[in-house]
Structure formats: C-alpha cells, structure tokens
Amino acid sequence: MGLFTGLLLLPLAPVRGVIWVAEKVNETADRELHDPGVIRAQLAALNQELEDGNVSLKEFEREEEKLLDRLYAVRVRPAPNHRR
Incomplete structure (x- = not known):
C-alpha cells in the first residue's frame, strides 16, 4: 500500500478494526459452538447438575x-473451508 493510499484509507482504519474484531469473535464462538470437546464438557456439567439436584x-x-x-x-x- 502506497503512502497516498494509506493516507486516504486512514479514516477507515477504526471501521476495519471493528470488522476484524467481530470476525475473530465470530470465529471463536463458532469453534466453541461446534467443538465436540466443549459439548461433551457441557454434557458432563449438566449431568453433575442433575446429580446435585x-x-x-x-x-x-x-x-x-x-x-x-x-x-x-x-x-x-462437513469441515469448514477457511481459504480466501
């Protein structure tokens, strides 16, 4: 990216930063939602809740x-395809 282009796009940097953070949060949430280990841990915790009354x-x-x-x-x- 050239100096001139960088200066022109500088006002958009906060927006691009927010979009990047939102994408990372979405990826992390998706991984946790679909991770078999996390689901098994939730099942174990639920079972413990039942046993504890x-x-x-x-x-x-x-x-x-x-x-x-x-x-x-x-x-x-199917496994997600993360190629761009």
Missing part, C-alpha cells in the same frame, strides 16, 4: 437432547 429430570432431558443434537450435527457437517 440443581436441575429437574425434565429440564435435564430437554437440555441433554439439545446438546446431543449439536454433537450429532458436528459429526455430520
């Missing part, structure tokens, strides 16, 4: 079904 059986079953659906979806969905 902090959640009812009905609530446990509802949340467990959601987590198992997410885990299944992770296994059948």
Whole structure:
C-alpha cells in the first residue's frame, strides 16, 4: 500500500478494526459452538447438575437432547473451508 493510499484509507482504519474484531469473535464462538470437546464438557456439567439436584429430570432431558443434537450435527457437517 502506497503512502497516498494509506493516507486516504486512514479514516477507515477504526471501521476495519471493528470488522476484524467481530470476525475473530465470530470465529471463536463458532469453534466453541461446534467443538465436540466443549459439548461433551457441557454434557458432563449438566449431568453433575442433575446429580446435585440443581436441575429437574425434565429440564435435564430437554437440555441433554439439545446438546446431543449439536454433537450429532458436528459429526455430520462437513469441515469448514477457511481459504480466501
């Protein structure tokens, strides 16, 4: 990038910075949402909550079904292609 182009685009730097941060947050959230290890840890925590009596059986079953659906979806969905 030349000096002249850099000076012209300088006012847009904060916007590009915000966009970059938003993309990184989105990537991290997507990884955590679809990481089988994170889902298994959530299932383990939910099971512990049930054993401790902090959640009812009905609530446990509802949340467990959601987590198992997410885990299944992770296994059948194709790997993301991050090439640009």
